[in-house]
Amino acid sequence: MKNRILDSFIMVKEFTEELDSDIPGDVLNDFHVHLLSLLDSSNCYFPEELHEKIKEKFWVVNPYSVSEKPVYLTSQQYDCLIDLTSDSAIKEKFAAKKSLSEFFCVS
Numbered sequence: 001m002k003n004r005i006l007d008s009f010i011m012v013k014e015f016t017e018e019l020d021s022d023i024p025g026d027v028l029n030d031f032h033v034h035l036l037s038l039l040d041s042s043n044c045y046f047p048e049e050l051h052e053k054i055k056e057k058f059w060v061v062n063p064y065s066v067s068e069k070p071v072y073l074t075s076q077q078y079d080c081l082i083d084l085t086s087d088s089a090i091k092e093k094f095a096a097k098k099s100l101s102e103f104f105c106v107s
Contacts, residue, residue, distance in 0.1 A: 004028065042101040064091065 004022070006013040012031075016023055023031075063085045069078045084090060097103035 039099075039102055039105055042105060043099060045101065064094065064096075 006016065006023075009017055009031075012023070066081065066085070069075075074083065094103055
């Protein structure tokens with residue numbers, strides 16, 4: 001958004017194309033600030049201190065840290081996890097993000 005690339009915001013992109021006009025910089029900045037605040041507020045759903053508890057009991061937080069089948073996953077779910085971790089494009093996106101919420105919001 002900072003670079004005026006609106007590919008992830010289809011409706012905004014189509015709107016600007018229909019008007020044959022660019023969105024003013026201050027409006028893009030407001031969009032950017034709003035998205036950053038959404039990212040910050042979503043971090044409460046993935047607090048660092050709960051990662052171990054979540055990993056042990058409920059969720060696979062980092063699919064690339066799993067070395068054996070978690071007890072709570074069915075065989076089918078574990079097969080899906082293996083498929084996910086085999087996708088190099090997703091792995092690159094995961095590695096490039098600063099936080100889990102950023103990964104899930106952007107990806």
